[in-house]
Amino acid sequence: MIDYIIVGLGLGGIAVAEELEKRGRRFIVFDDASQNSSYVAGGVFNPVILKRFTLAWKADEQLKISIPVYKDLEQKLEERFIYNWDIYRRFHSVEEQNNWFVAGDKPRLQPFLDPELKKNTNPNLNAPFSLGRVRGIGNIDTETLLDAYRDYLEEKDCLRKESFLYENLVREDAKWHYDGIEATGIIFCEGFGIKKNPFFNYLPLRGNKGEYMTIYAEDLDLDFAVKSNIFLVPVGNHLYKVGATYDPNDKTPEPTVRAREKLTAEVKALINCDFEVVDQVAGLRPSVVDRRPLVGKHPERPNLFCCNGFGSRGVLLAPAMSKQLIAFIEDKKSLDPEADLDRFTKKYYRS
Numbered sequence: 001m002i003d004y005i006i007v008g009l010g011l012g013g014i015a016v017a018e019e020l021e022k023r024g025r026r027f028i029v030f031d032d033a034s035q036n037s038s039y040v041a042g043g044v045f046n047p048v049i050l051k052r053f054t055l056a057w058k059a060d061e062q063l064k065i066s067i068p069v070y071k072d073l074e075q076k077l078e079e080r081f082i083y084n085w086d087i088y089r090r091f092h093s094v095e096e097q098n099n100w101f102v103a104g105d106k107p108r109l110q111p112f113l114d115p116e117l118k119k120n121t122n123p124n125l126n127a128p129f130s131l132g133r134v135r136g137i138g139n140i141d142t143e144t145l146l147d148a149y150r151d152y153l154e155e156k157d158c159l160r161k162e163s164f165l166y167e168n169l170v171r172e173d174a175k176w177h178y179d180g181i182e183a184t185g186i187i188f189c190e191g192f193g194i195k196k197n198p199f200f201n202y203l204p205l206r207g208n209k210g211e212y213m214t215i216y217a218e219d220l221d222l223d224f225a226v227k228s229n230i231f232l233v234p235v236g237n238h239l240y241k242v243g244a245t246y247d248p249n250d251k252t253p254e255p256t257v258r259a260r261e262k263l264t265a266e267v268k269a270l271i272n273c274d275f276e277v278v279d280q281v282a283g284l285r286p287s288v289v290d291r292r293p294l295v296g297k298h299p300e301r302p303n304l305f306c307c308n309g310f311g312s313r314g315v316l317l318a319p320a321m322s323k324q325l326i327a328f329i330e331d332k333k334s335l336d337p338e339a340d341l342d343r344f345t346k347k348y349y350r351s
């Protein structure tokens with residue numbers, strides 16, 4: 001008899017498992033590697049929406065909750081995966097520079113936006129209107145984190161690398177039974193895989209395909225990340241990650257020629273030297289119609305929970321929302337109404 005089954009081991013599943021472990025709960029995780037959003041993510045944690053210079057939803061609060069979770073994980077797993085750096089926003093016009101100064105005066109943005117502009121001195125970077133520095137951000141190397149966490153769970157003998165077959169879940173004697181396991185609750189963290197979940201697929205999770213390329217640009221010689229229409233992040237040895245694309249219509253998992261052409265055109269507009277595309281990856285972001293997470297309980301089935309809907313901000317949202325969900329389940333604390341999946345129950349749920 002265990003406390004929980006967790007379905008899915010992306011950023012969401014890891015955050016849920018961590019929170020449960022801190023509370024001494026027993027769990028088993030199922031993962032079938034059918035989704036790879038967390039694997040291919042740039043892993044950037046940045047509370048500012050750099051298109052409009054606004055704060056992402058409650059992102060300053062999430063930063064304070066989530067980064068310590070990754071720091072604890074670094075210690076526990078004895079792996080490094082947090083990298084802190086500044087990102088430079090490339091301005092397209094003087095008007096954008098002015099908007100930057102206005103935004104930087106707002107109290108919640110002030111800690112992140114440096115009012116002093118950086119003049120571009122790199123001849124291979126096309127940035128005639130200077131650059132604005134966003135402070136205190138960085139990225140999580142999600143691949144290293146996921147691999148290390150997977151190994152950790154395997155060693156503890158609580159990972160099953162297989163599909164969770166929803167039709168085999170049975171409710172009996174006030175417990176959930178699945179393939180010889182008896183559990184009090186099930187926490188679903190399947191990302192876009194929620195589409196196959198008969199309990200929660202009524203929720204309006206739409207999905208948004210994202211693609212990243214890695215380029216080799218020997219002469220670029222850039223030691224900081226730049227955000228223009230795309231991110232360009234140096235990863236060492238003259239390699240740069242560039243992306244990502246947003247496609248709400250294509251739900252296939254494979255990289256596409258269309259995205260490669262679009263990203264190549266963006267890179268050509270941003271840098272003035274030769275480059276070669278050496279890799280391309282794709283994933284489906286679990287994005288929701290109203291751009292808020294989906295956490296909470298099933299409207300009718302006891303002890304079935306959902307932790308999903310992190311869209312393009314899983315790094316910051318997953319730990320913060322998982323903490324809320326577990327406090328909701330175990331301590332009867334209330335959920336943020338903007339994230340509670342209950343907001344969709346009346347409109348979409350048909351029993």
Ligand SMILES: Cc1cc2nc3c(=O)[nH]c(=O)nc-3n(C[C@H](O)[C@H](O)[C@H](O)COP(=O)(O)OP(=O)(O)OC[C@H]3O[C@@H](n4cnc5c(N)ncnc54)[C@H](O)[C@@H]3O)c2cc1C
Nearest residue numbers: 008010011012034035038042043044164191193210314315
């Ligand atoms: C190209 C790209 C770039 C991105 N960049 C960033 C970024 O820079 N910063 C940021 O914060 N976010 C970024 N994101 C978004 C981020 O990746 C997601 O928000 C986050 O990874 C979602 O995590 P998740 O655990 O909810 O879902 P997922 O990562 O999709 O994980 C779900 C897991 O559940 C498993 N699963 C599903 N169904 C089943 C089943 N029936 N049985 C067993 N296992 C199952 C899947 O195999 C998968 O491992 C990016 C996304 C993409 C695609």
